[in-house]
Each structure stands twice: as C-alpha cells, then as structure tokens.
Amino acid sequence: MLRTEKEQAEIIKEISGVNTKKCMKCGKCSASCPAYDEMDIRPHQFVSYVQNGDINALLESKSIWKCLSCFACVERCPRDVKPARLIEAVRLMVIRQRGGNYLTPNEVPELLDEELPQQLLASAFRKYSK
C-alpha cells in the first residue's frame, strides 16, 4: 500500500511517541550526538523533517544506520523530545518494507572475529533487519 508522506509522518509520530512540536530547535541533540559527522541528516533535522512531512528524504538517509542508540540526545534534550525514537521509527519503517534489511545473514561470516560477543550480533540484527 502506498502512503503519502504526510501519512507516513503520522505513523512515525505514533510509533515513536514523539511530539515534534515540543522541539524549540536548540540543536542540543545534534551537539550531543557522537555519530553527527557520519550522518547526512542530523538528529535535530529528523525532528523538523518529520514535523514538515519530508519522509522520503529520511527513508533514503544513511543516518538511520549510524545512530548508536546511546540516548545522549534523549538525556540532554531540554524539551523532552526524544529524537532517538524518531530515528528508530524511520529505521523500522525501512526494514519493515520488503528488501529493507541493512544486514543479511550472508554478510555475517566475514564480519566475525574470535572475540566478537553474541550480543553484538543480536543487537545488530535487531537494529538492522526485520
């Protein structure tokens, strides 16, 4: 089913539980983000993109694979916006679509090494694939 960007924005707001209107655009989320330099669309922009309904750009963004879920943006946001939840919601929207997985089992063997802990694989699969 094809949805308009506006409808997708509503879904993102709903599953993330984020009220984008609470944002006062101070940028502290981006200032706190350890992955900022790796992102094409930055945490503070996720909030305004969702608010403005620019969802296609977010679905294309590589930022969703860079977010560490470290919650620094959630912890430090003065307005309690929780940008990490928006990024997660967009990521889910991508991996829930057919072929949206960022990690497939075939890739795994060459990424493994001796010491790699199980939880790394478990968390990567949770974050990157359906």
Added chain:
Amino acid sequence: MVYSYYPGCTLKNKAQDLDKYARMSAEALGFTLEEIEEWQCCGAVYPQASDEIATKLSAVRALNSAKEKDQDLVTLCSACHHVIKRVNDDMKHVEDIRTRANNYLELEEPYEGETQVLHFLEVLRDRVGFDVLKEKVTNPLTGKKIGAYYGCMLLRPSSVMAFDDPENPTIMEDFIRALGAEAVVYPYRNECCGGYISLKEKALAGNLVDQVMESAADKGAEELITACPLCLYNLKNSGSAKKLPVHYITELLAQALGLITE
C-alpha cells in the same frame, strides 16, 4: 540473601569470566545469584517503538519468573540490564504495552512491573554497602589507577534507569575506591563505545573508542573497567589510539576479595 539472576547470552559464552567472578564474589559477600530457569535472550537492544511487543516478551518472562519467586532480579551485562529495566518500566507505566504483553503471555496472574531490577553494582552499593565491601577486601588493589567506563546503557535515559547521575556518575568510582585502588575520573566515561555499530561502521566505532581511550589516558588512568561485554570488545578491538587494558568489574572484585590472583 538470594537474588534471581539473569546472566544473558554473552555471559554464557564469550564473557564467561564476567559471570564466573560475579558468582564467586557474591558468595564471598554473603549473597547468592540464582540463575532463573529457561531464560531467553533479551534481544540486546531496547525496542523503542510503541508497536513492538513480541521483542519485549523475553524480558517480561524473566521479570515474571523473579516475581513468582518473590526475588529481586539481578543483571550484570549493561545491555541486559538496560533492556530488562526499561521493559519493566513499560510494564509498570504503559497501559497499552502491559495489556498486550499480558495477552500474549497468558500468565496465571498478569505481570504489572512488580519485580525490582538491580544491576550487580547496585546490589553492592545499596544492599551490601561499599563500606562493607571495603572491609571484606583482603587483597586491596593499592596503587592501581583505574578509570571506570560506564558507557550509555547503564545511565541513559536516567528517568528510567535511575542508576546514577547520568553526566557525572560515581558508583563505579566508589566501587574502585572500595577495592583499594585509585579512581580516575575522566569526561568521556559516559560516552558511547559504538555499540552494535562496530559490526558495519568500523571507522565510526574506532573514532569513539579512541576518544574514550585518549580522555582516560589524559586524566592518568592506567586501566579501565566495564560491566559490559560489548563495551569491552569495542574498547579492545576498535580504534587506533594507544590502548589501556580493559577488565570486567567482577574480575577486579574477585581479585580484591582474594578469590583469584592476577
């Protein structure tokens, strides 16, 4: 005192030392970690979306199993602690998640967040007491300069984790001092190690680990301790900066209690 204990998958495999030393030390300090039966992997990351229920069920099962025994649930791995504590908070406060999870599980009595989730360090701080721990230390780690590495998952979001001050925590430093060593406070001790990113984004994870290592070395740390197998892996294997040795918290604890030698 007997606690329900959730070791998690990594402690059964790559991080067996973390688990083994914890159990040994617990007995020496007068409490028992009783592994809950038939636990399943917690999933290692907390599912943030409101429509994800299935991914939270294993945590609820573990929580309910502790509730049935009327015990607090102790965790050790930061990721397990994070997931289980946050799911517990959902079960307590988010009606929709509580209802749906209980509908799936069909427990005899619905689970509503009754279990108290404690990290091993919280047991040491709040139940045993660092002053008592200090008295039990037979082999003080005098002269060691140790930096605590907290990472993200124990501390944030503080409104749920309620573990310590998220920006200036002290629990691990107090732990280090109780073991007789010198605690080195450095600013990047609560910054991310890269987490699961290190699987596919080596450069990013490397950068983050380098910053942590440089920050710790800058303040004079000679080794680091962590509670998390993934942090340990990243700190050891990512990045190019000069490495400080990294140990599990329980390894140093067992040493200080004279249960193992270095």
Added chain:
Amino acid sequence: MQVENNKEFRPKIVAFCCNWCSYAGADLAGSSRLAYPADVKIIRVPCSCRVNPMFILRAFQKGADGVIMCGCHPGDCHYTSGNYYARRRMTLLFSMLDYLGVENGRTRVEWVSAAEGVKFSTTMNEFVAKIHSLGENVRLEDLRCKN
C-alpha cells in the same frame, strides 16, 4: 450501570469554586481557551470552607449527576485554613454519600490554584468523562423535583 451508548445523556455537574484560587483558575482556563464540556456549571463561593454539605446533598436531590469542589492548594488558602476544614468535611460527606449509593466517582475535591488553568480544564474533562462512565444519578434524586 453503563449508559455509554446513550447519546442523549448530558450530565448535570455543579462545580463549587473558591473565589481566590479555583474560580480564578477557571477564568484562566477561559482566557487560555482550554475547553471542557458545557455540562459543568460553576458556583462561586468565597472559600471552599463555605461549601455546606447541605449544598451538595441538595444538588444531588435536584438531579445533579456529579458535584466537584475546588479550592486553593493546602497551605495556600486565602483565609489560611479554610481548605483544610473543607477537606475534612468533604471526606466525611463523600464516604457517607458512597454508603448511600452515590458512588465516590460522582464527588471530587480538587485543589486548583489561580495559575492552574490547564489543571482546571483537565480536571473538568476527567470528571465529566467519569460521570459519563457512571451514567445518570438516580439514588438521591427526589422525583418530586422533576419538572
């Protein structure tokens, strides 16, 4: 008793508000355009301690479906201690009413300051929703009062 499906049901709700805090809080809700159902009608009293249990009984007798009393927060009473008297009186009255079959949900005491327009509006919304879930009050209604 569930009358949720009865669309005709428009509850009668009397709100006693003290002049200094809650009435001003209701004014603030108004000037902030914070809506609540029109079923709520406010009676101004100088202080919550002016509310005689008799007024509340009369309201139920005359067909009110819910009565809420609002006063200044404990410690903030314009007359120092009036809201403490009111709280004690209402605790007794409400338990007696409950005993008589007027459910606890039909009566409520809430502290609303002059600055709490939002609280006033949310309280009224909640209260009206609660009365809707309880349905029409029939226990104390004096049928002779029906016109």
Added chain:
Amino acid sequence: MQRIGVFVCHCGSNIAATVDVARVVEAAAKEPGVVHAEDYQYMCSEAGQLKIREAIKEKNLTGIVVCSCSPRMHENTFRQAAERAGINPYMVEIANIREHCSWIHKDMEEATEKAVILARAAIAKVTLNAPLQAGTSKVVKRALVIGGGIAGIQTALDIADAGYEVDIVEKTPSIGGRMSQLDKTFPTLDCSACILTPKMVEASAHEKITIYTYSEVEKVSGFVGDFTVDIRKKARSVDMSKCTGCGVCQEKCPSKKAPSEFNRGLNTRSAIYTPFAQAIPNVPVIDRENCIKFKTGKCGVCSKVCQAGAIDYDQQDEIVTQNYGAIVVATGFDTIKLDEYDEYSYSTSPDVITSLELERIMNAAGPTKGHLERMSDHKAPKSMVFIQCVGSRCADRRGKSYCSKICCMYTAKHAMLIRDKYPDVEVTVFYIDVRTPGKNFDEFYRRAVEEYGVNYIKGQVGKVSEKGDKLLVQGVDLIDNKRILMETDMVVLATAIEPNKDVRKIATMLTASIDTNNFLTESHAKLRPVESPTAGIFLSGVCQGPKDIPETVAQAGAAAVKVVGLLAKDHLVTNPCVAKSNELFCNGCSSCEKVCPYGAISYEEKEVNDHGIRETRRVAVVNSALCQGCGACTVACPSGAMDLQGFSNRQILAEVDAICK
C-alpha cells in the same frame, strides 16, 4: 417583590460569536421577577453603564444581573453603576458567560444553553440579595518592605519620599542585594556599585526609613491596613551602637576558611565579616558556625582587638513586633543549582563558572581583584566560551520552563567587556535565540558582534569536557549544519535564575499566592502587575518574574505608588460580605468561634426575645471589622444561626436549584 433587570453583554464578538445573546435575553425575560432584559455590545463601556442606570430608573429596578465577563474583572464597575443609579451596589450579580462559557465552548447551541442557565442562577441569587453596607477599618501609616536589594531599596525610598514610614527587612548582613555583586550594568556599562551605593546610603540616611539587616520576618497576622508582623533580629554578636566599622576584627580573625557568599564561594572570608566594603550598615556579624569562640569557647581575638568594645558574644536574637498598613515583597532571586547539568562539567572543572561568578571575577573588589583569570591555575584565558540558556526554557525535570530574560544581555555585556579589556581573548557565544527586547538592547548586542568581534554561534552545546588543561566544547553550528569541537580556556554558563528559596515561606505567611515556579502571582497579569491578589500585599522586582535592573526599578516605583495610595487613605472600606449570626437560633456552642481564623467571633450575654419569651442567652457576635468573609463558621454552626451575607445559604441553594433544574 424584587424587580430584576438583566443585561447581556456581547463583549464585541468575544461572547456574541459563541453565545446567541438574543436568546439569552429572551430566556432571562421569562424568569420570575425579571422586568427588564436587554443586550449591548460593551456593557462595561460608558454607554453600556448608562443603559443600566437608565433602566434602573425607568423600570424601578431593585436588583440587576449582568451576563458578561468574570466578576473578577468588572463586578466593581457594575456595582458602581448601580450605586450611581441609586440602588445598593450589593444588589448586583454577574453571570460569567465569557471565561466560563463563550471562551471555552465552540458549539453555539451548547454555549447558549449554558449561558441561559448561568443567567438563571444569577437571577435566582439576586432575587435573594439584600442591601449591604460596607464598614470601615483603619490604616496604619507605615509600610514594610521584605528584601533589601535594589527593588526593596527603591520601593522604600519612593514610599519614604512621599512622607510615610518604611521598614526594610533584609536577611543578609547588608542591604544591596544581587546588584551589589554585579560589576557593570547593561546597556550603558556604568559600574553597578557607583549607581547602587548612593541609593543604599540615601536609604540608610532617610529619616523615614528603618533598616533591619540580618533579620527575617517571622510571623504575619492581620489584614490590609493593619498587619501585625514579628521581625526576628538575629544576634549579630556585635553591638551596632558601639561599632565604628574600623575593620580590625576582620583582619585579625584567625578563622578565615568560610566560603564568601558575596564572592559566590570563589574565595573565603573571616568568621566575623561584613560581606563587602560598602556594606550598609558597616557593622560586621559573627558567623557563629565558623567562629572559633563559638565552636570551642577559646579565641576571643575580635573582642580583644575591638577598641570600641562592641563585640558581644552573649547577644541574643530579638523579636520586634510592628504594625503596617501595607507589605511589599522584594525577595529577589538566586541562580539555580547546577548539580544536574554536569554535561557542562560545572562540578568537575573550576574553569567552568556561572555568569554571576564571572561578575565577581571581573570586579575590582572580587576574588581576583578584577583580573580575568582561570580559577584552576590563575592563568589568563586566551579564549572563552559562553553557553546560553543553561536551565532556562527547559521542559524537563532539571530546569525551568521560563526564559530567565536577563542572560542574553549580560552575556553580550560580558563578551563586550572582555573583548574591550583583553582584545587577544577569543570570545564565542553559543545561543539558541538572542532575545534583546528593551531600549537600546539590540543595538548593544549588535555592537558586541560588529564592533567587538564576539563570535555568536547558533546551537546549544552538547558537552564540555576537560582535556589536558583545556576545556573541549562539543557543539554544532546550526546555520552551517557543522560539528564544532572547540578547545577553550574558560566556559561561562548563563545559569537560569529562580526566586529566592525563602519566598515560599514568606508567601505562606502573607497568604499571597505563588505560581508553579515560585514566582509570586500578580493580581492581574496586565492591569494589576504590582499587586498580589491578597489585599495590602505588593510585589517588587524579580520575586514576581525575571526582570533586569531598569524594569525592577520601574516596578519598585509602581509598587511604592500603590502603597502610598493605600497609606494615604484614612480608612478602608471593608467587605460587607461578612458572617452574621441570628441570635435567636444560636445555642452558644462555640463551634463557630473555634474555626474562625481571624478571632472575629466572640460571645456575649444578650437579652433576646424568643417568641415573646425574654431571656438572657450566651450568643455569638461577629466583629465585622475583623471578619474576612470566608464562611468557615457558617458550615460549622449546627443550628443554622450563622450565615454569610452576600453568599447566604438560601442564595447558594437558589443557584444550585437553578443549575440543576
């Protein structure tokens, strides 16, 4: 039989857009007793009031109902209109169909129906109204000002200049307040002490002003016109009448480890101290917690070196009881604690400071004698970073929801002063918004940027961390959308301000209301900004809301005018809506007396005529000058003897009936 007139106001479209005014008129006209009903665009206007007066005269009305805005807004207006037309002003009732109806409902049908019911309730009530006569009470021609900062000093001076006695109660050993801690003031950059000290001297020399320093208000009773206040004068341990202020005791005091409150803990002071050189009074106090004599019994150095023999270790706290006609709250502010903002490393690095600490560092009388230096190694900084909105505009549990208002301007001031005096120092300001409403304010900020080269970056900082002997500031430039990692020598935090922590206690004593942020509430946000809703209590300065010095001084003057307006009256008209006991029903049980918070009820042996039987009974009597009309006694009375005029049992029951009909 009453003859009631009903007047329905459109309030422009405020009411008429949601309420069908004509239908309200039509419905009201049918109510029993109503002989006149009409509507008009603006009832409160002169023309509207004229309509009321004419109707009263033409139709011989005995009571009126105005369906309009809240009675808190215009009840008095309409009472006066009624009085001018010759009926008792208490024969007026208001149906609040704006705040409680048209403004909160959207559906015209619903709102109109409700307006009709509210009108009906008011009509039912006014039918039972009785004419009331207001009494009078005395006015004590003396004012109390709580707080001796610039707000309190200015208010006291203005009241005193009008010829009335004023007392200032100040908690710390000297008047002067926060302003005395500032170095320079925006936007003119004059030295704070140079403009404040003369005012302090003027206040202390003024024959109408009495200053109680190192004192606190302990108890307040009474009401507008006649408050009784207990003031605790804390033991100074120094005899004020003997001390010459020579300062030798402070020099010789061996205990010098107490953190200096005046210098925000950046250095220490002696146990016997005056907070700063220009302190008024210039008489030290002994801080007993840090004094060796008080802690161990040994020492006594100050007593030995004092030529005047002013040291008195046995001095006790003293309670002064005084009556006042009016009380002004001027308790000021403090900065919030930064314990929970450790992402900025305030607790861990001495080189991360608050703006108020920077004021002390920049001040020639401060801990560094005015040299700009780092507190860690006393080196001069080469670069500085200012972070705005630390704890302000926060919706989380850590901070304050409001804008602290003064930070944008003082940061521009600091940045400008530093660039002026130390041109080699790079200054960067991280901001979210720069807010500079005020005369010459934006020009001032632009000068900091354009003439002094201060670098303003839009974006809140994420983290400040120690790196070597530098501080690493991690932020973003939101305009360039670029990461900023900047090494700097000092970081200054524009810390949110909050009302003085004692204000809650004081407000409770005064029964003055306070908002969720602990700011005192004004009677009307726009039209009565310096009055508390509690009669006789006035507000001056930051205790009411964040403001800068010019605004504070202006408000202080406004509060003074309101006080003078009150004190100039020979007597006050009292509220006639007071309790009244029907002696025929009273059984003398004392229930009413016990609940009265004002001691307004007493018992008298009175001869009563109960249906022809004359006998002497013990009955309750209400002193209408003391009664404030809360009504607690009316409910306590078991025999129904006690009633409240203007809010009688019958009136309220009539309203209940009308609403539930």
